[in-house]
Amino acid sequence: MNLQPLDDRVLVEPIDEEEKVGSLVIPDTAKEKPMMGIVKAIGYDFKLKQGKPLKELMKVGDKVLFGKYAGQEIKISGKKHLIIEREHLLAVVK
Amino acid sequence: MNLQPLDDRVLVEPIDEEEKVGSLVIPDTAKEKPMMGIVKAIGYDFKLKQGKPLKELMKVGDKVLFGKYAGQEIKISGKKHLIIEREHLLAVVK
Amino acid sequence: MNLQPLDDRVLVEPIDEEEKVGSLVIPDTAKEKPMMGIVKAIGYDFKLKQGKPLKELMKVGDKVLFGKYAGQEIKISGKKHLIIEREHLLAVVK
Amino acid sequence: MNLQPLDDRVLVEPIDEEEKVGSLVIPDTAKEKPMMGIVKAIGYDFKLKQGKPLKELMKVGDKVLFGKYAGQEIKISGKKHLIIEREHLLAVVK
């Protein structure tokens, strides 16, 4: 099975537990705390004019931070995934 | 009978029951759960500037995911169909 | 009498009764059900950048689907007509 | 006295009574019924990019249809006139 996100969207498998990635922690106390996930598939660029294409900014397997209410939920092989629009992706963890 | 969607719209026949497409499941528990359907007709691009044309991203017969409240309902030969705007199409299932 | 719609508008004579056009039916049960009508006059393109001009997408006499609350009503020779903006035209029935 | 409308505006003298122009009637029953008027002066184009200039679409003396709440009212020689923005002009009656 293969899912190809459309128009500036990225398929992400969220990491639910409070993860430590090196020294990075997303605190539970933050009201609008961002979430972290692993990039599973990257869509084609749609609104891109001057910036970098999505595939230059991240690749499958990268960890990304995204806004708490971002994305639409689906299940793949029993695991929760999110289809997230580029504007809700905040940063790549390297 | 032939229906030609206009301006970045796609005609989709939704799949109502909870479908398993390979390992993909859209969970009932998700509040804003996306829906799945089969592409029946593809409109002409209207707002396209830098992205790919609709017809490069999908073809008739492809399965697509779309937002729950997307589209306008019509019936063709007794079967429910939706005319959906591109911005509400989330991903192509391949 | 001749009515020339302005700026991406189309003059449409709606078909009131539940029409069967081949196998197409617009169900009464759909909350935001689209309506069908016959194109009577086509305006000049105004916002067009990359898409097709209105006159390449439809011609006078074509049947079109449009959103339920689209258009402004006038009467021509006693028959109800609507002046509809392009963005509310959903599909051409062929 | 001469009034030069600015930036995509048109000066229109509305026709108040229910006019028959050939076979065209604007019904009183329509909630958002458009109104009809005579073009008295045409402004310079401001937002025009791909469409036709105002002066190619209409000329002084033409009858036009416009939205019910369109325009700002002034009086010229005791007669009510409206300064109407292009986006509220629906069609030219020919």
Next chain:
Amino acid sequence: MNLQPLDDRVLVEPIDEEEKVGSLVIPDTAKEKPMMGIVKAIGYDFKLKQGKPLKELMKVGDKVLFGKYAGQEIKISGKKHLIIEREHLLAVVK
């Protein structure tokens, strides 16, 4: 003292009493009645793309019509003036 309006703004001295300019009258009964004033200074164009520059449309001393709630009020030599944005200027009286 000299006031240079910025970015598509015009300095206007409003004419308070109900003025007759030739045969033009702004009726008191109009709810959103436009007002009239004399152009005192003209700003530099900012958003202009296809239209005419402000200084081609009007010159200092011209009478202009503008929307009732347009502009920000200041006093110059004891006289009320308004700094008005171009989008609220309706017409030049010639």
Next chain:
Amino acid sequence: MNLQPLDDRVLVEPIDEEEKVGSLVIPDTAKEKPMMGIVKAIGYDFKLKQGKPLKELMKVGDKVLFGKYAGQEIKISGKKHLIIEREHLLAVVK
């Protein structure tokens, strides 16, 4: 200490008392009365397309008028300053 405003912003030291600059007075009675201040630093242009760059319109030391609720307040050497976006600057007093 040096403060470089970003993206079409200007650093302004407001003049609190009712100043007379030549014959210019901002009346207390005006509800949305503009305020006056002295330009202290000018940011780089960001959205500029056709207009004049900020640094051609004003220079450090100029007096400017701006909307009453414009800007974000900071203190420099004990004196109130505002960081104001270009769209809220109304005029340069010369």
Next chain:
Amino acid sequence: MNLQPLDDRVLVEPIDEEEKVGSLVIPDTAKEKPMMGIVKAIGYDFKLKQGKPLKELMKVGDKVLFGKYAGQEIKISGKKHLIIEREHLLAVVK
């Protein structure tokens, strides 16, 4: 650990206490008082058309002012950080 902000965002470590940077003070009394922080990482430009790229306006280690409710909070090595969008960055302190 390395965090690469996306699309016009900047990673900032806020300075919580009322800092004096030379003579600059952000007063507690201001309702919408801006905050100060140290730039830790700079994203790639996304919407940039005519302005300066983020990396020409600031560099890692610079102090910046930003709006009070700007940014999304994360913790790095136990220290609060914010991922802030360019539009909420007000000025660079030099």
